[in-house]
Amino acid sequence: MMTIPKKLEAFTCHGVEFESQAGDEYIGGCPFCYKERHLYVNGATGRYICHACDERGNVITFLTWHAKQVHEATATAVSIHFPET
Numbered sequence: 056m057m058t059i060p061k062k063l064e065a066f067t068c069h070g071v072e073f074e075s076q077a078g079d080e081y082i083g084g085c086p087f088c089y090k091e092r093h094l095y096v097n098g099a100t101g102r103y104i105c106h107a108c109d110e111r112g113n114v115i116t117f118l119t120w121h122a123k124q125v126h127e128a129t130a131t132a133v134s135i136h137f138p139e140t
């Protein structure tokens with residue numbers, strides 16, 4: 056089994072699964088476009104790029120994006136259970 060660097064736990068604990076490794080690059084499914092094996096994350100810097108949808112950033116931009124997804128999903132769930140009307 057691959058050892059995932061501590062720096063990449065922000066990705067793995069939010070659903071990104073790394074399938075292979077090439078040097079410092081960890082390759083897994085892209086959470087932005089859902090393409091498998093297209094997200095390349097650098098284990099030393101935490102920077103990522105998706106070779107399918109060209110989404111790129113670092114640990115902070117990923118966590119910010121993820122928090123926004125959670126926020127929107129929560130808002131949707133609340134509006135279903137507690138409609139304004």
Ligand SMILES: [Zn+2]
Pocket residue numbers: 085086087088089090093105106107108109110
């Ligand atoms: Zn992508």
